[in-house]
Amino acid sequence: MGMKGSATAVLNFGDNGHCIAELLGPERKGIQVMFHMMNEQRILVGMQGMAQAGTAYLHALNFAKERKQGAAFGTRSAEQTAIIGHPDVKRNLLWMKAYTEGMRALIFYTMYCMDWETVTLNKDEKQKWHDLVEILTPVCKAYCSDKGFETCVKAIQIHGGYGYCHEYKVEQCARDSKITSIYEGTNAIQALDLFDRKIRMKQGAAFAALIGNMKAAVEEAQAIADLTPYAAEIGKGITAMEYLTTELLAATTTDDSFLAYSCASPYLEIVGDVVMGWMLIWQATIASGKLGKDDDAYYTSKILTAKFYASSLLPMVYGKILAIRKNDRSLLQMTDALFGHA
Numbered sequence: 001m002g003m004k005g006s007a008t009a010v011l012n013f014g015d016n017g018h019c020i021a022e023l024l025g026p027e028r029k030g031i032q033v034m035f036h037m038m039n040e041q042r043i044l045v046g047m048q049g050m051a052q053a054g055t056a057y058l059h060a061l062n063f064a065k066e067r068k069q070g071a072a073f074g075t076r077s078a079e080q081t082a083i084i085g086h087p088d089v090k091r092n093l094l095w096m097k098a099y100t101e102g103m104r105a106l107i108f109y110t111m112y113c114m115d116w117e118t119v120t121l122n123k124d125e126k127q128k129w130h131d132l133v134e135i136l137t138p139v140c141k142a143y144c145s146d147k148g149f150e151t152c153v154k155a156i157q158i159h160g161g162y163g164y165c166h167e168y169k170v171e172q173c174a175r176d177s178k179i180t181s182i183y184e185g186t187n188a189i190q191a192l193d194l195f196d197r198k199i200r201m202k203q204g205a206a207f208a209a210l211i212g213n214m215k216a217a218v219e220e221a222q223a224i225a226d227l228t229p230y231a232a233e234i235g236k237g238i239t240a241m242e243y244l245t246t247e248l249l250a251a252t253t254t255d256d257s258f259l260a261y262s263c264a265s266p267y268l269e270i271v272g273d274v275v276m277g278w279m280l281i282w283q284a285t286i287a288s289g290k291l292g293k294d295d296d297a298y299y300t301s302k303i304l305t306a307k308f309y310a311s312s313l314l315p316m317v318y319g320k321i322l323a324i325r326k327n328d329r330s331l332l333q334m335t336d337a338l339f340g341h342a
């Protein structure tokens, strides 16, 4: 696919059979130094996926307002209507808005944690922020890059045939965003990092602290009458994710270990889905307190987006959880040779 206009090069060492490397710094410390740099890069790659999604959303929104096609919903009018009025287009746009704003908040929050980790002089505080950054990094990277690409694909769909052509920007968004799930550690590697390392950090204490933050945000939202049922939905999602985490971790110590690890990517997706709920309900809580002042439309849109996510998107997480819980062993019975019989 290629990143057009990007100065990307491949360096091959040792092609002529004579390649000498020189050790910089102490032996066996290189990977630690590299990870220090790479962790920040991973969040930035997540930001790249999110930014492509945001761009694609705005292009799709503009197009949907301008493009006229078909009669207005429920009419047989000969006059063509803007496609934003069609139920499917409208739903797709709100889907895109919800994920884009959830991802943006997640990236900003993680960077906020990084800032606090850097500036605080209190050792315990520093550790607290550090743990949050550690646990959220693979989610930022993998979830935002996968969802970012998915959002760009939706933007192409909204454009119809135009979206598939070079002349319309969303084609470039999809192409450029795809790399984000591959470099800085593929998303499968991010999923293993989350599943095998981060949620086990400090015997699960860091993960528990993250859950605590999520539940506190839900509790705050629940106190606002207009948001109560939506906050409850997010709370249900958090609890379901917690149970799944315990079950999957337990499975890694049994004969089902391979099966459990094969679920690392779907698991990360589930965590990301729930994190989106947390981010959106948090925004809705803040927005509720600002209604009736300047920018009313902005805050109303925040609240409606969070409600839509809690009711229409988050519940899909239960299907994903159910699919993991089925514990079906077909995957284990598939030998390499059987894959060839397509």
Ligand SMILES: Cc1cc2nc3c(=O)[nH]c(=O)nc-3n(C[C@H](O)[C@H](O)[C@H](O)COP(=O)(O)OP(=O)(O)OC[C@H]3O[C@@H](n4cnc5c(N)ncnc54)[C@H](O)[C@@H]3O)c2cc1C
Pocket: 003, 008, 179, 182, 183, 184, 185, 186, 187, 188, 189, 192
């Ligand atoms: C445009 C572009 C720019 C790049 N820029 C840089 C750069 O600046 N610097 C740099 O160092 N690299 C760069 N890369 C390389 C990039 O980081 C690697 O392509 C990436 O890390 C994946 O490694 P790989 O290609 O060897 O794939 P592989 O590691 O061979 O992976 C292939 C597939 O197997 C899966 N897989 C592999 N191991 C596991 C495992 N243990 N468990 C589960 N699944 C697994 C992967 O998820 C993937 O789906 C760039 C790549 C591209 C395309």
